[in-house]
Amino acid sequence: MFIEPIQPIKGINQLNEIDKTSGESKNNLSFKSIFGNALNDYLESEAKVDEDIYKLSTGQSDDLHNLMINAQKAEVSLDLVIQLRNKALDAYNEIMRMGI
Numbered sequence: 001m002f003i004e005p006i007q008p009i010k011g012i013n014q015l016n017e018i019d020k021t022s023g024e025s026k027n028n029l030s031f032k033s034i035f036g037n038a039l040n041d042y043l044e045s046e047a048k049v050d051e052d053i054y055k056l057s058t059g060q061s062d063d064l065h066n067l068m069i070n071a072q073k074a075e076v077s078l079d080l081v082i083q084l085r086n087k088a089l090d091a092y093n094e095i096m097r098m099g100i
Contacts, residue, residue, distance in 0.1 A: 035084050042077035049074050 049070045055061035 038081050045074040045077050
């Protein structure tokens with residue numbers, strides 16, 4: 001039995017690499033893109049859960065364990081979106097409290 005090795009996850013430092021030819025940063029990590037990606041991931045996982053529930057309720061599938069796994073993925077994705085929103089609101093409130 002072959003076990004695949006764990007692949008390294010790209011960190012922020014690798015994503016922020018500077019293009020050697022132009023000297024410009026290749027970073028496209030704005031808050032809008034991060035939040036948009038997190039929201040899209042949640043919507044996709046929620047659609048997958050809805051599809052799994054439909055198939056289970058109509059008898060097209062009996063794959064309950066994958067439904068539960070997908071439901072947990074959707075829940076974690078929603079938690080990420082909520083935390084991003086909360087952090088953005090905290091940052092906004094902190095900026096508004098700053099003295100000029």
